[in-house]
Amino acid sequence: MNKISDFLGKITTFISIYYIKFVYKTSKIVSTGQYTLLQSAHDEKFIIVFWHGDSYCLYPYLSGQGLYVITTNNGRGDYINLICDHFGYKTIxxxxxxxxxxxxxxxxxxxxxxxxxxxxxTLDGPLGPYHQPKRFPFITAVLTKRKVLPLTINCKRKIQLKGRWDNFTIPLPFNKIELHVYDPLEVSKKDLDNEAIAIRKQVLKTMQ
Incomplete structure (x- = not known):
């Protein structure tokens, strides 16, 4: 039964890969804001943060840029790893x-x-709550001495899975997908005091 579940999971993953590629191929992709900072040729490197529910919409956007993706060390992470491999991302x-x-x-x-x-x-982590920033991205930013780079995605035509905690978004083909990259935010050790409330509020205000 486990082998059957694994097989079905892999089939679903490959369908997901080619579906999102088809969506991008048939849609108008609009990049605004500081999108040039995302390119691999840019000297400064960042911690890119976005909402968990938008993650599927993002996969083809930075294909080939060689970036790293944080994912979970479980069965769900195995399938995400397959998607990341396809688009040229490296998983941790x-x-x-x-x-x-x-x-x-x-x-x-x-x-x-x-x-x-x-x-x-993902800014709200793998388990939520919905649109509530976790401390982990900011702790990582301080330890790696990198700025946080917020990214939001807006799909004109989409399906949202309201039964999931993250309102997981599935974009439809022949769409308009807008990706906005905000100005980088510097995070200090002081920002992590008191459960990083101040920096979380700043990010929430930025991404509204």
């Missing part, structure tokens, strides 16, 4: 809940090595 696997420890040092080592690149982290 961590547990669902990780506020630091050795995982942070592993992340810093990976993204600062010979393949130095931008790192993406």
């Amino acid at each position: 696997r961590i547990p669902d809940e990780s506020e630091g420890g050795n995982f942070l040092f592993k992340i810093r080592r990976e993204i600062s090595g010979p393949g130095c690149a931008n790192l993406t982290i």
Whole structure:
């Protein structure tokens, strides 16, 4: 039964890959804001943050830029890993809940090595709550001495899975997809005091 579930999971994953590629091929993609900062040729590297529910819409956008993606170290992460491999992203696997420890040092080592690149982290984490920023992206930013680069995605035509905690978005073909990259935000150790409330509020205000 496990083999059957794994097979069906992989089939669903490959369908998801080719569907989102078809959506991008048939849609108008509009980039606004500081989108040039996302390119691999840019000297400064960032922690790119976006909402978990928008993650599927984003996959083809930075294809070939060689960036790193944080994903969970479980079965769900296995399928995300397949998608990332297809689009040329490198995954760093961590547990669902990780506020630091050795995982942070592993992340810093990976993204600062010979393949130095931008790192993406879902702002509200793998489990939510919805649009409530976690501390993890900001802790990572401080440890790696990188700025946070917020990114939002707006699809004119879409399906949202309201039964999921993240309102997971599936864009429709023949669409208009707008991606806006905001100005980078610098995070200091002081910002992490008091559960990083101040920097979380700043990011929420930025991404509204």
